[in-house]
Amino acid sequence: MAAVATCGSGVGTTGSAVATASKSNVTSFQRRGPRASGTNDSGPRLVSIAGTRPSVRNGQLLVSTGLPALDQLLGGGLAIGTVLLIEEDKYNIYSPLLFKCFLAEGIVNGHTLLVASAKEDPANILQELPAPLLDDNSKKEFDEDVYNHKTPESNIKMKIAWRYQLLPKMEIGPVSSRFGHYYDASKRIPQELIEASNWHGFFLPEKISSVLKVEPCSLTPGYIKLLQFIQNIIYEERFDGSNPQKKQRNVLRIGIQNLGSPLWGDDICCAENGSNSHSLTKFLYVLRGLLRTSLSACIITMPTHLIQNKAIIARVTNLSDIVIGLESFIGSERETNPLYKDYHGLIHIRQIPRLNNLICDESDVKDLAFKLKRKLFTIEVDFIS
């Protein structure tokens, strides 16, 4: 009892001292702002593009994936020049959401978008992007959401830890930083944001009208056209740095939906030893080459549950930089398992890259589950297994 008393009085003194020091900041350390890189050669050439930040670990330039929780798991964000591969869930319900959050983040930050799909028209995909939560009204709704989710015991006035009563609750609300925004899955992005953005679409049925003969061991025509399209955009809009006089550099965000499905003309989902089973791996290799030499980041969703040859999945994993698998509980016996009743599925982080490093940025938690609440998609640590 005496020990507690002395500890308490000690805390009392520092508490009031801190209270007098400054009202809003917890610490007196100040963050050094980024140096301005407006002029060409004065000072160090620090790239300051909207929506990017350098990684604190290895200095790579990172962009947000659209989900701040996912950014944290990947070590800060998606590095520019890398590929994020999402293995789709069985009924393709949650992977389009991650895809759209990535694109919406690009629109909010003013990046250029390139959307490629064989299933849906890219204009329709852009119409269905989620709306960003940017202002304080939405922050209030978000807090309400978090609050309702908590257990009722937290409402009791704290008796022992009463000093923490006035501290704000968990800092996971939408912050006004320029890296990583929260999105409302139930609302659509405002039309004016889409119109103000610069985007290119690639819809395969429009580009390929006739069935072409495919030689074995080469890329399918759909993939060739897509690679040529991407290369043209990178060259025309100077994402590869070929025109150094351009003042404001921007990032190209590429999104490819349902790569490897039969709609792209690839038969790895249909047969185990198809005639062009190397087409997808060649495509990924060439794509990564294009990405590494330009300021772009790419997200790809792939229906790996349909791929018949497991060796191809292993090759595809090796050829991508970050691989995330989504496993939804719909239709499986886990759906009715009471242990999983709060979640909609599991997230498996299958691979994280080692960029200019010897080790990769693994997070300590490996059991992650996701749930799609009424508005938000959250990723949480699953304490069950």
Added chain:
Amino acid sequence: VTLSEGARAGIGRELGMLDSLLSLGGLVLLRDSVEWEGRSLLKALVKKSALCGEQVHILGCEVSEEEFREGFDSDINNRLVYHDFFRDPLNWSKTEEALPGGPLGALRAICKRTDPGPITIALDSLSWLLLHLPCTTLCQALHAVSHQDSCPGDSSPVGKVSVLGLLHEELHGPGPVGALTSLAQTEVTLGGTKGQASAHILCRRPRQRPTDQTQWFSILPDFSLDLQEGPSVESQPYSNPHIPPVDPTTHLTFNLHLSKKEREAKDSLILPFQFSSEKQQALLRPRPGQATSHIFYEPDVYDDLDQEDPDDDLDI
């Protein structure tokens, strides 16, 4: 989706999903097997859509035209547009009425039509097409056909297209079947027990959870659908029987619960570090301009407030 289609789908949901299969549009996959054949269900659905006044096209590849038309009344037979690929699949007879481009060419020609209105295309069967055409080409053609109504480039208002495909799932490996089911909006798997046929219907709406239902039915000789209550009503075949939650606090050697008296005693316990509420509020409220720091000290019950220095007792 217009209001009438939505209303029709709503009413259909009450009658059963089997009745409303065609109102959703898109690709409807009928998976049958040797024990539970699906051609009679296909013909029943064809008859239903013909009676609704829709245009019906049949791509007959597996059975002859006479066999397919058998059992239909003459007015239904007059409404069906039959494209025959059974008699001469490779077009060796080179007659004028042969359709160029094979079955896929016929599919594309049907879709290039200019008159609006809902249309139903029955593929008899998809298995035949899978065995004769590359799977990717077939998937691309089916996707183009079934998503035609959502194409924004067309100026003419094209009606809803439903494609009914009969698939014999025992003929194919998991690859093509998986590829086709990922394209399909609705998947009907035929099964049954003890002479009673059932259809397990899995409906995938875009961006929504798939809904499934098992419907027991029988087909009458004139190919009309008779929905029945089966021997066991299953609405969710994926759910396990509910396991009652086990209370982990039973059979413990110690007591985890508090009685009312114990709870009152706990609440009224004086904490060893007791502050009055005013001092608590004073500390919580940040005081601007407070230069000095205060020490608040309240004596504990065990504290000895003797002002003497205890070190005086030492003999040093």
